[in-house]
Amino acid sequence: MSEYQYYEFLAVDRPLDADEMSQVRALSTRADITSTRFVNEYHWGDFRGDTTKLVERFYDAHLYYANWGSRRLVLRLPAGSLTAKKANVYALDESLSAWTHSGHTLVDFSVSSEDGAEWEFDTSYDLSAFVGLRAELAAGDLRPLYLAWLAGLTVWELADDDEDEYARTVEPPVPAGLASLTGSQRALADFLGVDADLLAAAAEGSGPATANAVDRSALAAFVAGLPAADKDALLVEAALGTAPSPGPQLLARYRATAVPAPRGGTARRSAAELLDAAHRRRTERRQHERTARAAAEESRARAAAKAREAHLERLAQDTEQAWRDVDGLIAQKKSGAYDAAVALLMDLRDLEARTGGTADFDRRAGELRAAHRGKPSLMQRFDDMGISK
Known part of the structure; x- marks a missing residue:
């Protein structure tokens, strides 16, 4: 099997300084490296560096995929905007983990191929499609984490080997808006291989996207009530570029104090219930598709027969x-x-x-x-x- 690996890193909150760039350059002679980006493709060999340590020390986002099916996206953001404890509510060994390092939370979205089959890439990926997830997570939008949990369930369904565990495992809190994902979230679902029918089944327990909307007047009142020293510090750091944009931080702090919208009594579902619902949806969808194809084929056959009859009528003249x-x-x-x-x-x-x-x-x-x-x-x-x- 031919080999292909793609590595990309982005520095979003601050560029690398000269010493840091020198350390990164020592890891690869072929990579395209700037103060904010590292990218390299491998058709043979492998990257010499420790990708996890590079994100912990220098970069805010890392993307990796290989044509044998391994996929990985790591995002680093200030621990104050998303704690590892909160992220790990959605953790599954098959798809998501989170940890804290030097004042940052690192969220690791990873899926590996279990069958050794070569991954057919319909499209290529780069970090520009995913980097918006950092701001979404920092602002309290947890849909990316839930998508990773669903990716883990997709792996479970393909494995199909532990029904008791499926019945015992209960879904984490379901964020609103699963039926109307953002562009970055749709890209993440595709990248992680989230089954579309499983996502649709999960979305039945999700509130409308409007539940993520922020009440402007309530936010204004919250900001007005912040200590002046906190607001001054945020503005100074934003002006100097020494900290991330204050917007997501403020939204995260606001949402942490806001009263959560009720979920209408929807019970948390087990993994087995979700997988069964996805199977029913998949079966119904495929039946509809078969019926539609048969109807379309019948329509084409009728049209062809009519055209044939008209042709013979002209010939008979x-x-x-x-x-x-x-x-x-x-x-x-x-x-x-x-x-x-x-x-x-x-x-x-x-x-x-x-x-x-x-x-x-x-x-x-x-x-x-x-x-x-x-x-x-x-x-x-x-x-x-x-x-x-």
């Missing part, structure tokens, strides 16, 4: 001219003209067959064959058509 056209086509002594002549002969045979027999056609076609028996290419076409010798 002057069959003698059609026979003369056959003679003219054969006289050209060209492969394409022979094909057209045989097609016209088929039309004449079908036209006569509508009246209950083909005796006159057989006679005239036989005479035609006898007249042109010295043309082997034409004779082969006559044989294929069933015009007797």
Whole structure:
């Protein structure tokens, strides 16, 4: 199997300084490296660095995928905007883990191929599709974490080997808006291989996206009540570029104090219930698709039959001219003209067959064959058509 690996790192909150860039350059002589980005593709060999340590020390996002199915996205954000404890509520060994390092929370979305099959890439990926997830998580939008949990369930369903564990495992808190993901979240679901039917089943227990909306007046009141020293510090850090944008931090702090919207009494579901619901949806969807394909095929067949009937009706208006056209086509002594002549002969045979027999056609076609028996290419076409010798 041919090998392909893609590595990319982004520094979002601050660029790397000269010393840090020197350390990174020592890990790869072929990578495209700037103060904010590292990217390299491998068709042989491997990256010498420790990708986890690079994100812990220098970068805010890391993307990796290989054509044997391994996929990984690591995001680093200030621990004050998302704690590892909160993220790990959604953790599954198959798809998500989170930890704290030097004042940051690192969220690791990882899925590996279990069957060794080569991953067929319909599209390539880069971090620009996913980096918006950092701001969403920092602002309190936990849909990316729930998607990772669903990715783990997708792996479980493919494994299909521990139904008792499926029944014991209960879903984590379901964030609102699963039925209307953001662009970055849709990219994450695709990247992690979240089953579309499983996502649709999970979305039935999710509130509307409007539940994520922020009440402007309530937020304004919250900001007004913050200590002046906190607001001054946020503005100074934002002006100097020494800290991330204060927007997500403020939203996260606001949402942490806001009263959560009720979920309407929806009970938390087990993994087994979700997988069963996904199976039902998948079965129904495929049946609908089969029915739609059959209806479309039937419609196409009716249209083709109608067009065929109209063609034969036009031919019936002057069959003698059609026979003369056959003679003219054969006289050209060209492969394409022979094909057209045989097609016209088929039309004449079908036209006569509508009246209950083909005796006159057989006679005239036989005479035609006898007249042109010295043309082997034409004779082969006559044989294929069933015009007797």
